[in-house]
Amino acid sequence: MKIWKMNGAGNAFAIFDARSVPFSPTEDQVRQLAEEMKADQVIALERDAARDVFMRIWNKDGGEVSACGNASRCVGRLLLDETGKDRITIQTEADMLRAFRAEDGLITVDMGSPLMGWEDIPLAEKMDVRGVDVKIGPMDNPILSRPAVVSMGNPHAVFFVSDVDAYDIPALGPLVEWHPLFPEGTNVGFAQVIDRQTIRLRVWERGAGLTKACGTGACAALVCAARAKLTERTAKLILDGGELLIEWRESDDRVYMTGPVELEFETEI
Ligand SMILES: N[C@@H](CCC[C@H](N)C(=O)O)C(=O)O
Numbered sequence: 001m002k003i004w005k006m007n008g009a010g011n012a013f014a015i016f017d018a019r020s021v022p023f024s025p026t027e028d029q030v031r032q033l034a035e036e037m038k039a040d041q042v043i044a045l046e047r048d049a050a051r052d053v054f055m056r057i058w059n060k061d062g063g064e065v066s067a068c069g070n071a072s073r074c075v076g077r078l079l080l081d082e083t084g085k086d087r088i089t090i091q092t093e094a095d096m097l098r099a100f101r102a103e104d105g106l107i108t109v110d111m112g113s114p115l116m117g118w119e120d121i122p123l124a125e126k127m128d129v130r131g132v133d134v135k136i137g138p139m140d141n142p143i144l145s146r147p148a149v150v151s152m153g154n155p156h157a158v159f160f161v162s163d164v165d166a167y168d169i170p171a172l173g174p175l176v177e178w179h180p181l182f183p184e185g186t187n188v189g190f191a192q193v194i195d196r197q198t199i200r201l202r203v204w205e206r207g208a209g210l211t212k213a214c215g216t217g218a219c220a221a222l223v224c225a226a227r228a229k230l231t232e233r234t235a236k237l238i239l240d241g242g243e244l245l246i247e248w249r250e251s252d253d254r255v256y257m258t259g260p261v262e263l264e265f266e267t268e269i
Helices: 025-035 069-083 167-178 213-225
Strands: 001-008 011-017 039-044 053-059 090-091 096-101 107-110 148-151 155-160 186-193 198-205 234-239 244-248 254-260 262-268
Touching: 011 069, 011 148, 025 039, 039 069, 039 107, 053 069, 069 107, 069 254, 090 213, 096 148, 107 148, 148 213, 167 186, 167 244, 186 213, 198 213, 213 234, 213 244, 213 254
Parallel strands: 011 039, 053 090, 155 186, 198 234
Antiparallel strands: 001 011, 001 262, 039 053, 090 096, 096 107, 107 254, 148 155, 186 198, 234 244, 244 254
């Protein structure tokens, strides 16, 4: 079985080629593989009857999830190289994604349409998704409140803050990750709008903690910012591990993410 260690803007993946060799790790095995390979997520490539590949995703805590933006770009790069095609299709539990090459070796993935219904996120009860009833800190003087929420195939809550570096994210993120309003948990973004085309973002990922970049988190932050008219529908997202260009296209309502991928090493077992 081939194994690739890759990263997308610093978000690290151990990718297992399960197209000819079965690979169904237990939660413990995922945790062990992620630790040994210093990966935020473990990925398996499986055969798919209708698409170029089926991508399974596990967070480093062992939980299987349905979407991962940066891994989609890494898998996109592998499959584009392998097949020689100029566009490949990736089926995930959440959606069918399309990946293609951009300028300067960057990879773009069409991440599909954001889901805005409270049941889609999902939330435990009906609420205005532009600012849900979540507070962190004292009730009368919260440190943070009313995150915007959206699904990019996985749940995201985004707090807009004036200085992202002023917050202790490892302390605050877990308070929201498993808040009762989110029955499936949530990824938690801390977004600072620098100007109408630039957002600084750090994300506490569900099941993985603070990572150097979260692709679906970047899409979610841009969608929430543009929906609130804080930014244009295209913006540069500055994450700890690199930059992503996110475009929420008006013509088809789909979100396009462009950014770097790196193959760190490949091996076989
Ligand atoms: N790093 C990813 C997101 C991975 C899954 C996420 N932690 C979840 O639980 O939904 C990305 O680049 O999108």
